[in-house]
Amino acid sequence: MSAASDRRTLLQKTLQQPTNPAIHEQLARVLLAQRDLTALAALQSVLDERFGDHPFTHLIAGHAAKARGDADAAAQRYRRALALQPASGEAQYNLVDLEVDLQSAERKRIAELAESPAGDTLPAADRINIHFAHARLLERAGEAEPAFAHYRLANDLAKATLDERGIRHDAASAERQLQADLKNWRAGLFENPLPPPGIDLTPVFVTGLPRSGTTLVEQILASHPQVCAGGELTLGPGVQQAFRQQLGIGPADPLPSPTDTALREALARAREQYLNGLFEHGLDARWVVDKLPANARISGFLRLLFPDAPIIHCRRAPQALAWSLYAANFAAHEAWYHDLNDMAGVFQRHDRLIAHWRTLLPPPFIELTYETLVRAPDVQIPRLLADCGIPFDAATLQPELLDRPVFTASHAQVRRPIHSAAIARWRPQAKHLVQFASVDDAEEAQPSSLNAER
Structure with missing residues (x-):
């Protein structure tokens, strides 16, 4: 039902x-x-x-x-x-x-x-x-x-x-799906993109693991007068599932050739279905933020639908991210949230997938590090907007002033001025987080905000 x-x-x-x-x-x-x-x-x-x-x-x-x-x-x-x-x-x-x-x-x-x-x-x-x-x-x-x-x-x-209730983390199944994604998503799929949809609306996809800063990024973007926030929409995964069913292929099967007529027709219908979903949610602005961590897995599909749409991947130091997840009491959750060993495996598979997208997806594929963002928002926010093709507006520097409902675990944080107090929250628990990479600052691993080079 x-x-x-x-x-x-x-x-x-x-x-x-x-x-x-x-x-x-x-x-x-x-x-x-x-x-x-x-x-x-x-x-x-x-x-x-x-x-x-x-x-x-x-x-x-x-x-x-x-x-x-x-x-x-x-x-x-x-x-x-x-x-x-x-x-x-x-x-x-x-x-x-x-x-x-x-x-x-x-x-x-x-x-x-x-x-x-x-x-x-x-x-x-x-x-x-x-x-x-x-x-x-x-x-x-x-x-x-x-x-x-x-x-x-x-x-x-x-x-x-x-x-x-039968809800368990299946690491083996997740690894099989990752292997299929790494094999099936290849550069040639993006060589014959769909033409623009013909409307003055561009989705902005905000992805990343839960608690990586996605709600803060959404709040920043939604503070712009030409941007509206859709929250954690499930349109992308739902549209992708219908798209694969239409083509008669399973979640681990490769897509047909990018010149295949049936593929292009199915992509055009999927894009129309996605846009209609936005309108049904009352989301109609120059830019619409679709913030869903699960969109990270389908970033290739989203790029096929919207060749010019920004895809923002939020990153955070692994120990800080792990502790923030483990200490959060989610209303709806997955089993791996509650096991640090399972969580470490999820992080590792996620990093491998993002590394694949980083080398494969045409721009704009933007990576934004939480630690760098909160330490220097006055530098990072204008850069983020520029990477997205959104003109700068001073309101984005004070996202705490935006009056909108927030239903995620970050409800309190996004209503305060941007601060860096949460960066070191994990340190008193360091001995319990040895499963995670010994990287104190995530920005040491990747630049804070960039259009990833292919």
């Missing part, structure tokens, strides 16, 4: 069962997952009126306020949820994640739930959230080893929970 049909079905059920809190909660969470804050705001008034004594009413309101950047309103709602359900891990974690000042009683309650046997009787989802919350507080207090212990408990439990 699609998200749209889920939404319609749940809406119908709320009309049929106006006093059923579970149905209303499901609808609210679907709207939140679809990032439809307008529809959610309309539903919220119903939730407050009918289900004000239910914790989920205040959790949903807190999540919406958090996405809007209203930390005070979010904190008020999370505290209301905790008054109704003191052991709610979801409320505990999100309150900590807001980075607001906590009362000593609130910190004590989180510690008690994380460290006492009573906490072990809670549902797994609550325990995961509580261990992440306690770990975050310990890390902020400078207690590195206790923090790591609770991060490990949270991640081990999250990985086990995913395993119970």
Whole structure:
């Protein structure tokens, strides 16, 4: 069942069962997952009126306020949820994640739930959230080893929970797909590009591993008056899947010759499908940012669709990236996020793929290093815009002023002036990150922002 049909079905059920809190909660969470804050705001008034004594009413309101950047309103709602359900891990974690000042009683309650046997009787989802919350507080207090212990408990439990649902990291399958990509994507595929689409709209693809700075780059670009942000669209992977199905080829199969008529017709249809998807999302500007880490794998396909579109690959020092991922509590996640050894393998395969794109893809293929960006934004941002073919605008130097919802784990960071405080966050945990390359500064490995030379 699609998200749209889920939404319609749940809406119908709320009309049929106006006093059923579970149905209303499901609808609210679907709207939140679809990032439809307008529809959610309309539903919220119903939730407050009918289900004000239910914790989920205040959790949903807190999540919406958090996405809007209203930390005070979010904190008020999370505290209301905790008054109704003191052991709610979801409320505990999100309150900590807001980075607001906590009362000593609130910190004590989180510690008690994380460290006492009573906490072990809670549902797994609550325990995961509580261990992440306690770990975050310990890390902020400078207690590195206790923090790591609770991060490990949270991640081990999250990985086990995913395993119970059949969600596991398959390194062998990922390696086979990488080998197929390295073999099948070759320079000749780009020698006969499609003509321009004939509209004054250019996608800007922002890729990179999660927590590599993609949300910050999107925020910077979206601060420009001629740019709009699409968020984590799934258009690219969906269009590519339909494209391969149309040609009758699997994900590991090579494409036909670039002069093949069927290939060019399928590419033209895929591009039209992608652009229609942008319009359906209300995204219509001179430049539209499509920020999705998964687009890194399909960068070759995206270049075939849009020969002139900037593809920005965000990079970050491996230890910093690994710790940022391991210490993050994602609402939707993959199993490798929770295992440092699996993570190291993912990083290595990702680097091999990007090295392939670096030598293969026609420009503009732009690499941007997080550390260099945050240390010298006044230098790097104008360079990034120039590489993308976007005229400079001073608003991009203050991306924290942009008023837009942010749903990623970087929701708090992008609402502050650009800073370099996170660069060294990993260092107290260095002994736990030996699986990763001993590179202190990612910019030592590659230039910070460039059109990659072929």
